[in-house]
Amino acid sequence: MERDHVADDDEGKTVVDSSGRKIGMVTEIRSGTAYVDADPGLNDSVRSKLGWGHASEDDYALEENRIDTITDDEIRLKDSF
Template identity: 70%
Template sequence: MERDYITDDDEGKAVVDSNGEQIGMIAEVRSGTAYVDADPSLADTVLSKLGWSDADGDDYPLQENRIHTVTDDEVRLNEEF
């Protein structure tokens, strides 16, 4: 099922640009805003998928209007990102 909004269940998903290139990972969802880790380690990825990770100063908030679709595996961004 595809959608165009973020939920808490999206933590740990890959963030990809409109060409399908991975540019990061959702480290945390806080108050409906996704925070993207642009250079996640394996540990960051596992912790985030388990819901045990928090966004830090190196994570970037993702504006909802930049999201094209959210699938079971990834968050795909609009072309203008």
């Protein structure tokens, strides 16, 4: 079942962009927000689009308006994330 909002059971899911490239992994769900450990190979332009700043941070908040769908296995971002 697909949905577009996070739930507690989304912890541990892979976050991918609209073409399926890995962005990171959900490490925690807190107050309805997914926190993502960014993939080490994630480039600065993608980080900037997501508003994630520098690579030195641990986990980044994923804004729900950037999410296209959530499946049993992954969280897929919108084309324009």
